[in-house]
Amino acid sequence: MISDYIPILVVFILAAGFAFAILALSHILGPRVKNSVKLSPYESGVDLVGKTRVRISIRYFLIALLFIIFDIEIVFLFPWAVVFKDFLSFGWTIFIEMAVFLFILGFGFLYVWKKGALEWE
Amino acid sequence: MDLIDFIIICIKVVLVFAATMLAVMGMIYAERRISAFIQNRLGPNRVGPKGLFQPLADGLKFLMKEDIIPTAVNKPLYLLAPAMLLIPALMTFAVIPFGSSLTLFGRQISLQVANINIGVLYILALTSVGVYGIVLAGWSSNSKYPLLGGLRSSAQLISYELSMGLAIVAIVLMTGSLRLNDIVSSQQGHLFSWYVFKQPLAFLIFLIAVYAETNRLPFDLAEAEQELVGGYHTEYSSMKFAMFFMAEYANMITAAAFTVTLFFGGWDIPFVDEAAMGNWGALLSGIAFILKTAFFLFLYIWVRWTFPRFRYDQLMNLGWKVMLPLALLNIFITGGILTIIS
Numbered sequence: 001m002i003s004d005y006i007p008i009l010v011v012f013i014l015a016a017g018f019a020f021a022i023l024a025l026s027h028i029l030g031p032r033v034k035n036s037v038k039l040s041p042y043e044s045g046v047d048l049v050g051k052t053r054v055r056i057s058i059r060y061f062l063i064a065l066l067f068i069i070f071d072i073e074i075v076f077l078f079p080w081a082v083v084f085k086d087f088l089s090f091g092w093t094i095f096i097e098m099a100v101f102l103f104i105l106g107f108g109f110l111y112v113w114k115k116g117a118l119e120w121e
Numbered sequence: 122m123d124l125i126d127f128i129i130i131c132i133k134v135v136l137v138f139a140a141t142m143l144a145v146m147g148m149i150y151a152e153r154r155i156s157a158f159i160q161n162r163l164g165p166n167r168v169g170p171k172g173l174f175q176p177l178a179d180g181l182k183f184l185m186k187e188d189i190i191p192t193a194v195n196k197p198l199y200l201l202a203p204a205m206l207l208i209p210a211l212m213t214f215a216v217i218p219f220g221s222s223l224t225l226f227g228r229q230i231s232l233q234v235a236n237i238n239i240g241v242l243y244i245l246a247l248t249s250v251g252v253y254g255i256v257l258a259g260w261s262s263n264s265k266y267p268l269l270g271g272l273r274s275s276a277q278l279i280s281y282e283l284s285m286g287l288a289i290v291a292i293v294l295m296t297g298s299l300r301l302n303d304i305v306s307s308q309q310g311h312l313f314s315w316y317v318f319k320q321p322l323a324f325l326i327f328l329i330a331v332y333a334e335t336n337r338l339p340f341d342l343a344e345a346e347q348e349l350v351g352g353y354h355t356e357y358s359s360m361k362f363a364m365f366f367m368a369e370y371a372n373m374i375t376a377a378a379f380t381v382t383l384f385f386g387g388w389d390i391p392f393v394d395e396a397a398m399g400n401w402g403a404l405l406s407g408i409a410f411i412l413k414t415a416f417f418l419f420l421y422i423w424v425r426w427t428f429p430r431f432r433y434d435q436l437m438n439l440g441w442k443v444m445l446p447l448a449l450l451n452i453f454i455t456g457g458i459l460t461i462i463s
Contacts, residue, residue, distance in 0.1 A: 006127070007235035008215055008243075010134045015211035018138075019204040019364065022184070026360030030188045039192045041264035042355055052193075052263050060276050063437075067279040070445070074286040077452065078242065081293040084456065088463040095460040102453055109446070118441045120434035 062117050073105050125228075133234050134215075141214055145370045146176035152422050159426040179363075186359040191264070194356065198261035203357065203364035206254030209247040210368040213375040216240040218302050220388045220407035221395040232388070232403060233302065240301035241289055244379060245282075248334060251372065252278045255353050258365070262356035270352025273342050273433065280440040281333035281340075287448035288327040291320055291455045292383050305387035312391035317384040322451045324384045326444050331376045333440070336369060337421055339428040340436060377417035378410075385413050 041048065080098055087094040112118065150165070150173060157164025165172035190196065217240075220232030237243060252275050259271015293299060295316065296307050308315050317324045333340040344352030354365045381387060388406035389395070395402035431439070 004235065004237045007130045007134060008212070008237070010131060011138070011212050011215045011234060012208070014134060014138055015208045016204070018211070019207045022360050022364065023200065023204060026184050026186070027188045029184055030186050030359055032187060036192075038189060041191055041193050041262070042350065043265060044350070052265055052268055056272065060272055063276045063280060066441075067283065070283050071279075071286070074283065074290065077287070077290045078293065078299070081290045082297060082299060084294050084459065085297040085463075088460060092460055095456050098456060099453065102449060106446075106449060109449075113442065118437070120437050 059120060066112060066117065069108075070105075073101075076101070129228070129230060130234075133230075137214060137219075137234050138211065141211060141371060141374065144374050145367055146180075148370045148374060148418060149176045149179070149366075151418070152425075155419070155422045156426050159423075183360050183363040188361070189358040191262070191356055193263040195261040195263060198257050199356075200361075202254050202258035202261060203361045203368075204254075205257060206251055206368040207364045207371070209250045209254075210371040210375070213244055213247045213372070214378065216243050216301055217375070217378045217382055218305055218387055219378070219410045221403050223400055223403045225400075231302075232407060236300070236302055238298070238300045241293065241299040241304075244375070245286060245289070248372075249282065251368070254368070258357070259353040262353075264356050266350045266355045267353045270344060270349045270355070273349075274336060274344075274353055277333055277336075277340065277342060277436060277440070280437060281330040281444070284326050284440065284444035284448045285330035285334060287445070287452060288323040288330065289383065291323040291448075291451050292316055294452070294455050294459060295319065301382055301387070305382060305389060308386040309389050310391070315384065315386045315389075315391075320384070320451070320455070322447065323455075326448050326451070327383065328380065329439075329444065331380060332421075332424065333436075335372050335376050335421075337373065338425040339431050341430060342433055342436060373418065373421055374414070377414045377421070380417050381410065381413040 041052070043049070077098075080094070084094060153175070154164040154172070165175040168174045168178045190199065215234040216237060218231070218233040218236075222229050222231045224230070255278070256271050256275045259267045259269075259274070262268070292304065296304050298304065304316075313319075332338075336344065344354070349355070354362055357365065388410040390405060390409045393402075393405070395406045398405070
Protein backbone atom coordinates (compact mmCIF):
# COMPACT_ATOMS: atom_id res chain seq x y z
CA MET A 1 0.00 0.00 0.00
CA ILE A 2 1.55 3.25 -1.12
CA SER A 3 -0.38 5.25 1.50
CA ASP A 4 1.65 3.47 4.20
CA TYR A 5 4.65 5.47 3.02
CA ILE A 6 3.10 8.94 3.43
CA PRO A 7 4.44 9.24 7.01
CA ILE A 8 7.94 8.45 5.71
CA LEU A 9 7.65 11.35 3.27
CA VAL A 10 6.51 13.68 6.07
CA VAL A 11 9.42 12.54 8.27
CA PHE A 12 11.85 13.11 5.41
CA ILE A 13 10.59 16.65 4.78
CA LEU A 14 10.84 17.48 8.48
CA ALA A 15 14.32 15.96 8.90
CA ALA A 16 15.71 17.56 5.74
CA GLY A 17 14.14 20.92 6.62
CA PHE A 18 15.65 20.77 10.11
CA ALA A 19 19.12 19.77 8.86
CA PHE A 20 19.32 22.51 6.21
CA ALA A 21 17.76 25.10 8.52
CA ILE A 22 20.41 24.71 11.21
CA LEU A 23 23.14 24.63 8.55
CA ALA A 24 21.93 27.96 7.19
CA LEU A 25 21.27 29.42 10.65
CA SER A 26 24.79 28.79 11.93
CA HIS A 27 26.15 30.24 8.69
CA ILE A 28 24.15 33.44 9.22
CA LEU A 29 24.56 33.82 12.98
CA GLY A 30 28.26 33.09 13.37
CA PRO A 31 30.96 35.77 13.17
CA ARG A 32 33.41 35.66 10.28
CA VAL A 33 37.05 36.53 10.86
CA LYS A 34 39.10 35.03 8.06
CA ASN A 35 42.82 34.57 7.70
CA SER A 36 44.81 32.22 5.50
CA VAL A 37 46.25 30.16 8.35
CA LYS A 38 42.82 29.49 9.83
CA LEU A 39 41.47 28.39 6.46
CA SER A 40 44.28 25.92 5.70
CA PRO A 41 43.78 22.17 6.35
CA TYR A 42 44.53 21.02 9.88
CA GLU A 43 47.75 19.10 10.26
CA SER A 44 48.68 19.42 13.94
CA GLY A 45 49.79 23.02 13.45
CA VAL A 46 52.89 22.33 11.36
CA ASP A 47 53.35 23.18 7.67
CA LEU A 48 51.53 20.88 5.25
CA VAL A 49 53.46 17.85 4.00
CA GLY A 50 52.55 16.53 0.56
CA LYS A 51 49.11 16.19 -0.98
CA THR A 52 46.00 14.56 0.42
CA ARG A 53 44.98 12.93 -2.85
CA VAL A 54 47.40 10.02 -2.62
CA ARG A 55 47.01 6.34 -3.41
CA ILE A 56 44.96 4.39 -0.92
CA SER A 57 45.84 0.90 0.36
CA ILE A 58 44.41 -1.90 -1.79
CA ARG A 59 42.88 -3.49 1.34
CA TYR A 60 40.06 -0.97 1.38
CA PHE A 61 39.10 -1.83 -2.19
CA LEU A 62 39.18 -5.55 -1.38
CA ILE A 63 36.89 -5.01 1.59
CA ALA A 64 34.51 -2.98 -0.57
CA LEU A 65 34.40 -5.69 -3.26
CA LEU A 66 33.87 -8.46 -0.72
CA PHE A 67 31.15 -6.41 0.92
CA ILE A 68 29.22 -6.09 -2.34
CA ILE A 69 29.38 -9.86 -2.95
CA PHE A 70 28.27 -10.81 0.55
CA ASP A 71 25.65 -8.10 0.79
CA ILE A 72 23.98 -9.31 -2.41
CA GLU A 73 23.89 -12.81 -0.98
CA ILE A 74 22.22 -11.45 2.17
CA VAL A 75 19.67 -9.77 -0.09
CA PHE A 76 18.87 -13.26 -1.42
CA LEU A 77 18.47 -14.57 2.13
CA PHE A 78 15.79 -12.04 3.16
CA PRO A 79 12.97 -13.17 0.81
CA TRP A 80 13.84 -16.77 1.62
CA ALA A 81 13.56 -16.07 5.35
CA VAL A 82 10.17 -14.37 4.92
CA VAL A 83 8.53 -17.30 3.11
CA PHE A 84 10.42 -20.04 4.96
CA LYS A 85 7.62 -21.03 7.38
CA ASP A 86 4.95 -21.04 4.66
CA PHE A 87 6.99 -23.32 2.43
CA LEU A 88 7.84 -25.77 5.23
CA SER A 89 4.44 -27.39 4.73
CA PHE A 90 5.67 -28.60 1.34
CA GLY A 91 8.51 -30.52 2.96
CA TRP A 92 12.23 -30.06 3.43
CA THR A 93 12.99 -28.67 -0.02
CA ILE A 94 13.21 -25.02 1.05
CA PHE A 95 15.73 -25.83 3.77
CA ILE A 96 17.89 -28.00 1.52
CA GLU A 97 17.88 -25.37 -1.22
CA MET A 98 19.18 -22.74 1.16
CA ALA A 99 21.65 -25.17 2.72
CA VAL A 100 23.18 -25.62 -0.74
CA PHE A 101 23.25 -21.84 -1.20
CA LEU A 102 24.88 -21.31 2.20
CA PHE A 103 27.39 -24.08 1.44
CA ILE A 104 28.47 -22.38 -1.79
CA LEU A 105 28.64 -19.06 0.04
CA GLY A 106 30.71 -20.64 2.82
CA PHE A 107 33.02 -22.25 0.28
CA GLY A 108 33.62 -18.92 -1.44
CA PHE A 109 34.25 -17.36 1.95
CA LEU A 110 36.86 -20.03 2.78
CA TYR A 111 38.52 -19.41 -0.60
CA VAL A 112 38.76 -15.68 0.08
CA TRP A 113 40.14 -16.40 3.54
CA LYS A 114 42.80 -18.85 2.25
CA LYS A 115 43.82 -16.38 -0.48
CA GLY A 116 44.64 -13.88 2.27
CA ALA A 117 42.13 -11.21 1.29
CA LEU A 118 41.05 -10.84 4.92
CA GLU A 119 44.53 -10.25 6.33
CA TRP A 120 45.48 -6.81 7.66
CA GLU A 121 49.17 -6.27 8.09
CA MET B 122 -7.17 8.31 3.82
CA ASP B 123 -8.94 11.49 4.82
CA LEU B 124 -7.73 14.80 6.18
CA ILE B 125 -7.97 13.75 9.84
CA ASP B 126 -5.75 10.76 9.21
CA PHE B 127 -3.20 13.03 7.62
CA ILE B 128 -3.32 15.43 10.57
CA ILE B 129 -2.84 12.52 12.97
CA ILE B 130 0.20 11.43 10.94
CA CYS B 131 1.67 14.94 11.07
CA ILE B 132 1.12 15.18 14.84
CA LYS B 133 2.77 11.81 15.37
CA VAL B 134 5.74 12.76 13.17
CA VAL B 135 6.30 16.03 15.01
CA LEU B 136 5.93 14.41 18.44
CA VAL B 137 8.36 11.59 17.61
CA PHE B 138 10.80 14.10 16.11
CA ALA B 139 10.63 16.26 19.23
CA ALA B 140 11.04 13.19 21.44
CA THR B 141 14.09 12.10 19.43
CA MET B 142 15.71 15.53 19.76
CA LEU B 143 14.92 15.57 23.47
CA ALA B 144 16.37 12.07 23.82
CA VAL B 145 19.51 13.21 21.96
CA MET B 146 19.95 16.06 24.42
CA GLY B 147 19.23 13.77 27.36
CA MET B 148 21.73 11.26 26.02
CA ILE B 149 24.46 13.91 25.67
CA TYR B 150 23.80 15.01 29.26
CA ALA B 151 23.71 11.40 30.51
CA GLU B 152 26.91 10.56 28.66
CA ARG B 153 28.81 13.41 30.30
CA ARG B 154 27.35 12.88 33.77
CA ILE B 155 27.74 9.09 33.85
CA SER B 156 31.26 9.23 32.42
CA ALA B 157 32.06 11.78 35.13
CA PHE B 158 30.71 9.48 37.83
CA ILE B 159 32.65 6.51 36.41
CA GLN B 160 35.84 8.60 36.48
CA ASN B 161 35.05 10.02 39.92
CA ARG B 162 34.49 13.57 38.63
CA LEU B 163 31.45 15.84 38.88
CA GLY B 164 30.63 16.50 35.24
CA PRO B 165 28.55 19.48 34.03
CA ASN B 166 26.50 20.80 36.97
CA ARG B 167 26.29 24.60 36.53
CA VAL B 168 23.70 25.31 33.82
CA GLY B 169 20.25 24.77 35.28
CA PRO B 170 19.38 22.28 38.06
CA LYS B 171 22.12 19.63 38.21
CA GLY B 172 23.43 20.91 34.88
CA LEU B 173 20.35 19.67 33.01
CA PHE B 174 20.35 22.56 30.53
CA GLN B 175 23.98 21.97 29.52
CA PRO B 176 23.10 20.35 26.13
CA LEU B 177 20.81 23.30 25.34
CA ALA B 178 23.58 25.77 26.15
CA ASP B 179 25.99 23.73 24.02
CA GLY B 180 23.55 23.81 21.11
CA LEU B 181 23.14 27.58 21.32
CA LYS B 182 26.87 28.05 21.50
CA PHE B 183 27.39 25.88 18.42
CA LEU B 184 24.90 28.07 16.56
CA MET B 185 26.77 31.27 17.46
CA LYS B 186 30.24 29.95 16.57
CA GLU B 187 32.18 30.89 13.47
CA ASP B 188 31.39 28.74 10.46
CA ILE B 189 34.86 27.98 9.08
CA ILE B 190 35.00 26.54 5.55
CA PRO B 191 38.67 25.78 4.76
CA THR B 192 39.85 26.85 1.29
CA ALA B 193 41.03 23.38 0.24
CA VAL B 194 37.64 21.66 0.62
CA ASN B 195 35.30 20.48 -2.10
CA LYS B 196 32.58 22.89 -1.05
CA PRO B 197 29.28 21.33 -2.24
CA LEU B 198 30.11 17.89 -0.83
CA TYR B 199 31.66 19.39 2.29
CA LEU B 200 28.40 21.21 3.05
CA LEU B 201 26.21 18.27 2.07
CA ALA B 202 28.01 15.61 4.17
CA PRO B 203 26.68 16.51 7.65
CA ALA B 204 23.13 16.79 6.31
CA MET B 205 23.50 13.42 4.57
CA LEU B 206 24.45 11.86 7.87
CA LEU B 207 21.84 13.62 10.00
CA ILE B 208 18.76 13.19 7.78
CA PRO B 209 18.79 9.36 7.68
CA ALA B 210 19.66 9.28 11.38
CA LEU B 211 16.54 11.31 12.20
CA MET B 212 14.35 9.30 9.79
CA THR B 213 15.17 5.80 10.97
CA PHE B 214 13.02 5.88 14.10
CA ALA B 215 9.83 6.26 12.04
CA VAL B 216 9.16 2.54 11.64
CA ILE B 217 9.77 1.45 15.23
CA PRO B 218 6.57 0.73 17.22
CA PHE B 219 6.82 2.33 20.66
CA GLY B 220 3.54 1.14 22.21
CA SER B 221 0.29 -0.71 21.63
CA SER B 222 -2.61 1.31 20.21
CA LEU B 223 -4.47 4.23 21.81
CA THR B 224 -8.19 4.85 21.35
CA LEU B 225 -9.00 8.55 21.21
CA PHE B 226 -12.42 9.93 20.15
CA GLY B 227 -13.38 6.58 18.65
CA ARG B 228 -10.25 6.42 16.50
CA GLN B 229 -7.62 3.79 16.96
CA ILE B 230 -4.16 5.34 16.86
CA SER B 231 -1.22 2.98 16.68
CA LEU B 232 1.86 4.23 18.53
CA GLN B 233 4.14 4.09 15.53
CA VAL B 234 4.78 6.65 12.81
CA ALA B 235 4.87 4.39 9.75
CA ASN B 236 3.62 0.80 9.81
CA ILE B 237 5.26 -0.46 6.62
CA ASN B 238 5.76 -4.10 5.65
CA ILE B 239 9.51 -3.74 4.99
CA GLY B 240 10.39 -2.13 8.34
CA VAL B 241 13.60 -4.13 8.83
CA LEU B 242 14.85 -3.37 5.32
CA TYR B 243 14.00 0.32 5.78
CA ILE B 244 16.26 0.54 8.83
CA LEU B 245 19.09 -1.40 7.15
CA ALA B 246 18.85 0.78 4.04
CA LEU B 247 18.95 4.06 5.93
CA THR B 248 21.92 2.99 8.06
CA SER B 249 23.72 2.27 4.77
CA VAL B 250 22.98 5.77 3.48
CA GLY B 251 24.71 7.15 6.57
CA VAL B 252 27.99 5.66 5.33
CA TYR B 253 27.93 8.10 2.40
CA GLY B 254 27.87 11.03 4.81
CA ILE B 255 31.01 9.75 6.55
CA VAL B 256 32.91 8.97 3.34
CA LEU B 257 31.98 12.31 1.79
CA ALA B 258 32.95 14.20 4.94
CA GLY B 259 36.33 12.49 5.02
CA TRP B 260 37.06 12.88 1.33
CA SER B 261 35.72 16.38 0.68
CA SER B 262 37.69 17.87 3.60
CA ASN B 263 40.86 17.38 1.53
CA SER B 264 42.93 16.90 4.65
CA LYS B 265 44.82 13.83 5.85
CA TYR B 266 43.23 13.02 9.18
CA PRO B 267 39.63 13.19 7.93
CA LEU B 268 40.50 11.09 4.88
CA LEU B 269 42.02 8.34 7.04
CA GLY B 270 39.12 8.51 9.48
CA GLY B 271 36.55 8.34 6.69
CA LEU B 272 38.28 5.38 5.04
CA ARG B 273 38.58 3.43 8.25
CA SER B 274 35.04 4.19 9.22
CA SER B 275 33.50 3.17 5.89
CA ALA B 276 35.43 -0.12 5.82
CA GLN B 277 34.34 -0.81 9.39
CA LEU B 278 30.69 0.07 8.79
CA ILE B 279 30.30 -2.12 5.71
CA SER B 280 32.13 -5.03 7.37
CA TYR B 281 29.84 -5.11 10.38
CA GLU B 282 26.73 -4.44 8.33
CA LEU B 283 27.09 -7.99 6.96
CA SER B 284 26.99 -9.63 10.39
CA MET B 285 24.14 -7.36 11.45
CA GLY B 286 22.06 -8.27 8.39
CA LEU B 287 22.72 -11.97 8.84
CA ALA B 288 21.79 -11.84 12.54
CA ILE B 289 18.48 -10.21 11.58
CA VAL B 290 17.80 -12.91 8.94
CA ALA B 291 17.59 -15.44 11.79
CA ILE B 292 14.87 -13.33 13.46
CA VAL B 293 12.99 -12.98 10.17
CA LEU B 294 13.15 -16.76 9.79
CA MET B 295 11.29 -17.19 13.07
CA THR B 296 8.77 -14.42 12.42
CA GLY B 297 8.18 -14.77 8.68
CA SER B 298 7.72 -11.01 8.32
CA LEU B 299 9.81 -7.87 7.92
CA ARG B 300 7.11 -5.75 9.60
CA LEU B 301 8.37 -4.64 13.01
CA ASN B 302 4.84 -4.88 14.44
CA ASP B 303 4.71 -8.58 13.57
CA ILE B 304 8.11 -9.09 15.17
CA VAL B 305 6.84 -7.46 18.38
CA SER B 306 3.54 -9.36 18.41
CA SER B 307 5.29 -12.68 17.87
CA GLN B 308 7.19 -12.07 21.13
CA GLN B 309 4.13 -11.31 23.23
CA GLY B 310 2.87 -13.31 26.19
CA HIS B 311 5.50 -15.36 27.96
CA LEU B 312 8.85 -13.85 29.01
CA PHE B 313 10.73 -16.65 27.23
CA SER B 314 9.06 -15.86 23.92
CA TRP B 315 11.44 -12.88 23.65
CA TYR B 316 13.93 -13.60 20.90
CA VAL B 317 16.90 -12.96 23.15
CA PHE B 318 16.17 -16.37 24.73
CA LYS B 319 15.44 -18.12 21.45
CA GLN B 320 18.30 -16.53 19.49
CA PRO B 321 21.10 -15.80 21.98
CA LEU B 322 23.85 -16.07 19.36
CA ALA B 323 22.05 -13.73 16.96
CA PHE B 324 21.59 -11.26 19.83
CA LEU B 325 25.29 -11.30 20.69
CA ILE B 326 26.32 -10.79 17.05
CA PHE B 327 23.74 -8.07 16.57
CA LEU B 328 24.76 -6.21 19.74
CA ILE B 329 28.45 -6.19 18.81
CA ALA B 330 27.68 -5.18 15.21
CA VAL B 331 25.46 -2.33 16.41
CA TYR B 332 28.33 -0.93 18.50
CA ALA B 333 30.52 -0.98 15.40
CA GLU B 334 27.76 0.51 13.24
CA THR B 335 27.30 3.47 15.57
CA ASN B 336 31.07 4.09 15.78
CA ARG B 337 31.10 3.67 19.53
CA LEU B 338 33.87 2.37 21.72
CA PRO B 339 35.37 -0.23 21.57
CA PHE B 340 34.97 0.32 17.80
CA ASP B 341 35.47 4.09 17.51
CA LEU B 342 38.51 3.87 15.23
CA ALA B 343 36.98 6.44 12.91
CA GLU B 344 37.64 9.12 15.50
CA ALA B 345 40.45 7.60 17.52
CA GLU B 346 41.58 10.83 19.18
CA GLN B 347 45.10 9.66 19.94
CA GLU B 348 45.82 8.81 16.31
CA LEU B 349 43.53 10.84 14.08
CA VAL B 350 42.72 14.02 16.04
CA GLY B 351 38.97 13.89 15.36
CA GLY B 352 38.66 11.53 12.41
CA TYR B 353 36.29 12.39 9.59
CA HIS B 354 34.98 15.58 11.22
CA THR B 355 38.33 17.22 12.00
CA GLU B 356 37.79 20.04 9.49
CA TYR B 357 34.24 20.81 10.60
CA SER B 358 33.27 23.62 12.93
CA SER B 359 30.20 25.23 14.53
CA MET B 360 26.81 23.62 13.83
CA LYS B 361 28.19 21.29 11.14
CA PHE B 362 30.37 19.70 13.80
CA ALA B 363 27.38 19.42 16.12
CA MET B 364 25.36 17.77 13.36
CA PHE B 365 27.78 14.83 13.29
CA PHE B 366 27.22 14.35 16.98
CA MET B 367 23.46 14.73 16.75
CA ALA B 368 23.49 12.07 14.03
CA GLU B 369 25.65 9.79 16.14
CA TYR B 370 23.40 10.08 19.18
CA ALA B 371 20.21 9.76 17.12
CA ASN B 372 21.68 6.60 15.59
CA MET B 373 22.44 5.26 19.05
CA ILE B 374 18.88 5.87 20.20
CA THR B 375 17.42 4.18 17.13
CA ALA B 376 19.86 1.29 17.47
CA ALA B 377 18.88 0.77 21.11
CA ALA B 378 15.18 0.90 20.19
CA PHE B 379 15.79 -1.51 17.31
CA THR B 380 17.61 -3.95 19.63
CA VAL B 381 14.68 -3.79 22.05
CA THR B 382 12.20 -4.37 19.22
CA LEU B 383 14.03 -7.33 17.75
CA PHE B 384 15.15 -9.17 20.86
CA PHE B 385 13.38 -7.85 23.94
CA GLY B 386 9.75 -7.85 22.87
CA GLY B 387 9.57 -4.17 21.89
CA TRP B 388 6.87 -2.51 23.99
CA ASP B 389 5.66 -5.85 25.33
CA ILE B 390 5.36 -6.38 29.09
CA PRO B 391 5.59 -10.12 29.79
CA PHE B 392 2.46 -11.83 31.22
CA VAL B 393 0.38 -8.68 30.63
CA ASP B 394 -2.21 -8.32 27.87
CA GLU B 395 -1.83 -4.65 26.91
CA ALA B 396 -4.62 -4.70 24.31
CA ALA B 397 -7.20 -5.70 26.94
CA MET B 398 -6.28 -2.71 29.15
CA GLY B 399 -7.12 -0.07 26.54
CA ASN B 400 -5.44 3.30 26.88
CA TRP B 401 -3.74 2.38 30.17
CA GLY B 402 -2.18 -0.58 28.41
CA ALA B 403 -0.87 1.73 25.69
CA LEU B 404 0.61 4.05 28.31
CA LEU B 405 2.22 1.18 30.23
CA SER B 406 3.63 -0.35 27.05
CA GLY B 407 5.11 3.01 26.09
CA ILE B 408 6.79 3.30 29.48
CA ALA B 409 8.09 -0.27 29.20
CA PHE B 410 9.56 0.56 25.79
CA ILE B 411 11.27 3.70 27.08
CA LEU B 412 12.73 1.86 30.09
CA LYS B 413 14.10 -0.97 27.94
CA THR B 414 15.61 1.48 25.44
CA ALA B 415 17.09 3.54 28.28
CA PHE B 416 18.82 0.44 29.59
CA PHE B 417 20.53 -0.15 26.26
CA LEU B 418 21.52 3.51 26.03
CA PHE B 419 23.05 3.22 29.49
CA LEU B 420 24.89 0.11 28.31
CA TYR B 421 26.46 2.19 25.50
CA ILE B 422 27.91 4.63 28.02
CA TRP B 423 28.92 1.92 30.43
CA VAL B 424 30.78 0.02 27.70
CA ARG B 425 32.44 3.20 26.47
CA TRP B 426 34.13 3.86 29.80
CA THR B 427 34.96 0.22 30.53
CA PHE B 428 36.59 -1.29 27.43
CA PRO B 429 39.76 -0.22 25.60
CA ARG B 430 39.75 0.41 21.85
CA PHE B 431 40.46 -2.36 19.31
CA ARG B 432 43.42 -2.24 16.97
CA TYR B 433 42.31 -1.95 13.35
CA ASP B 434 43.46 -5.44 12.25
CA GLN B 435 41.76 -6.96 15.31
CA LEU B 436 38.56 -5.16 14.40
CA MET B 437 38.62 -6.49 10.86
CA ASN B 438 39.51 -9.99 12.04
CA LEU B 439 36.61 -10.02 14.49
CA GLY B 440 34.18 -8.77 11.85
CA TRP B 441 35.16 -11.04 8.98
CA LYS B 442 36.67 -14.15 10.57
CA VAL B 443 34.53 -14.55 13.70
CA MET B 444 31.19 -12.80 13.42
CA LEU B 445 30.44 -13.50 9.74
CA PRO B 446 30.95 -17.31 9.93
CA LEU B 447 29.07 -17.44 13.25
CA ALA B 448 26.15 -15.50 11.77
CA LEU B 449 26.02 -17.85 8.74
CA LEU B 450 26.13 -20.84 11.08
CA ASN B 451 23.32 -19.34 13.16
CA ILE B 452 21.08 -19.05 10.10
CA PHE B 453 21.84 -22.66 9.17
CA ILE B 454 21.05 -23.90 12.70
CA THR B 455 17.87 -21.82 12.95
CA GLY B 456 16.62 -23.08 9.60
CA GLY B 457 17.47 -26.67 10.54
CA ILE B 458 15.69 -26.52 13.91
CA LEU B 459 12.61 -24.88 12.39
CA THR B 460 12.51 -27.63 9.75
CA ILE B 461 12.83 -30.41 12.32
CA ILE B 462 10.12 -29.15 14.69
CA SER B 463 7.63 -28.42 11.90
